[in-house]
Amino acid sequence: MNKITVITGATSGIGNACAEIFAQNQHDLIITGRRADRLEKISAELKSEYGVQVLLFAFDIRKRQEVDYFINSLPEAWKDIKILINNAGLAAGFDPIQEGNIDDWEQMIDTNIKGLLYMTRAVSPLMIEKREGHIINIGSIAGREVYANGNVYCATKHAVDALSKGMRIDLLPYGIKVTQIAPGAVETGFSIVRLKGDLEKAAKVYQGYKPLKGKDIAEAAYYVTTLPAHVNINDLLIVPTAQANATTVFKKKV
Ligand code: NDP
Ligand code: 8X3
Numbered sequence: 001m002n003k004i005t006v007i008t009g010a011t012s013g014i015g016n017a018c019a020e021i022f023a024q025n026q027h028d029l030i031i032t033g034r035r036a037d038r039l040e041k042i043s044a045e046l047k048s049e050y051g052v053q054v055l056l057f058a059f060d061i062r063k064r065q066e067v068d069y070f071i072n073s074l075p076e077a078w079k080d081i082k083i084l085i086n087n088a089g090l091a092a093g094f095d096p097i098q099e100g101n102i103d104d105w106e107q108m109i110d111t112n113i114k115g116l117l118y119m120t121r122a123v124s125p126l127m128i129e130k131r132e133g134h135i136i137n138i139g140s141i142a143g144r145e146v147y148a149n150g151n152v153y154c155a156t157k158h159a160v161d162a163l164s165k166g167m168r169i170d171l172l173p174y175g176i177k178v179t180q181i182a183p184g185a186v187e188t189g190f191s192i193v194r195l196k197g198d199l200e201k202a203a204k205v206y207q208g209y210k211p212l213k214g215k216d217i218a219e220a221a222y223y224v225t226t227l228p229a230h231v232n233i234n235d236l237l238i239v240p241t242a243q244a245n246a247t248t249v250f251k252k253k254v
Contacts (some may be wrong), residue, residue, distance in 0.1 A: 002052060003082050006030040008061060008119055009088030013036035013188025014138060017214030018045060018085055026055040030078065032070070033088065034060050045169075061088050061115030062107075070123035080130065083225055084123045086116045091153040105152045112156035115218040120167065128174045135171070136221050137164045139182040141237060145193040145246040153194075157182075169187045169233065177232040179224045184210040184239030185249065208251030209242035 004144075005022045009015035011033035019031050021127040031039055043054040055078055059066035092104035120135060127133025142150055143157030164180035170226045171178060191202035199219040211233035217238060224233045 001077060002026050002028045003083065004028050004030065005080060005083040005085065006032070006064050006081055006119075007085045007087060008032045008115070008221065011035045011188065012040060013190060014183070014186060014214045014217045015085070015087040016042065016187055017218035018087065018221050021218045022083075022124070023050040023052045023054070025050060025222060026050065026181060027083070028055075028078075030055045030057065030074075032057045032059060032061070034058060043248060047125070061119065062110040064114075064118050065118060067115075067118040067122055076230050078125050081123055082132065082224070083134045083136065084119065084127075085136045085138070085221060086119055087136075088115055089138065089156075091142075091150075091190065092150045094194055096149055097151045100152065101230050107153050108156050112153075113159045116163065120163075124167075124171065124176070128171075131175050133171075133174075134177040134179065134225055136224065137167075137178070137180045138178045138217070141184045141206070141239065141243075141246045142179075143182055144237065148247045150246075164235075175229075179233050180235050181220055181224075182235070182237045183212060184243045184246070185235075186214060186217060188214050208254050209240060209249055211240050211242075212238065 002030050005027040006027060007015050007018050010019045010031035019029055019042060023029055029052060031042060031054060033039055039056040039058055044051060046054050057070045059065065059070055090108065092107050093101050137160050139160040140157040142154045143161040146154040161180060164178055168178040187206045191205045192199060196202045220236055220238055
């Protein structure tokens, strides 16, 4: 088999773009997300376009038993996972803390922190056995800064930052690389999800400047995996040229 790469949240945005680029570069893929129909379509396209093997698992990363089922049902030949891209995640809602929807908080904490932890706990022992592997965590500029109404989402991405540092220390003796990629504004399904399906409001987030595309982040994710065994990139903060920090974006009037 080719190098095996696991991508969570491959049904959309950054994860989908990662699937495309890693397949283009002849990685066999394990792609995950909740939407089975999308996974099936993406899998068929990647197999036919790039001739790689693709396994798909539709599950909710928040559910520990579903993550356990995923790892326990991996065929033997697919256990030699070289790269794990912990990408699945979301922001839900954009409210001040005193008006926040507690279900939204639970969803963000369960997905962005606990889901990432469940996947890492499941996959890292397989990497340890081989003394080789690379975990890429998709953090955010929201893990470096906090902005109005970002409260819980920012907290989950600060947690991804802390966990990336912690994983790097714990996995060091086994030669496993850990890279955090922290994007600024990327035009994906992200704002549509955050704003609960309000397409007009979501489109406005990306108006008046050129945001990143999922592909821009995917190319960086692929790049960090191509470096020699003795070189690791710990951290990348990647923003559109029009974005100086989490709250300062130079927008032209449209
Ligand atoms: P999208 O909404 O386009 O993609 C999110 C992906 O996460 C989907 O594939 C979705 O799959 C998956 N996902 C969400 N919840 C779950 C769940 N409970 N179980 C399994 N999969 C889940 O957004 P992005 O591509 O932008 O987001 C990817 C990552 O990038 C996220 O971690 C986000 O926080 C981060 N990020 C995004 C930025 C942006 O501006 N877009 C900037 C910085 C970071 P499905 O719905 O099929 O389950
Ligand atoms: C997504 C980018 O700036 O909305 O993580 O937090 S931002």
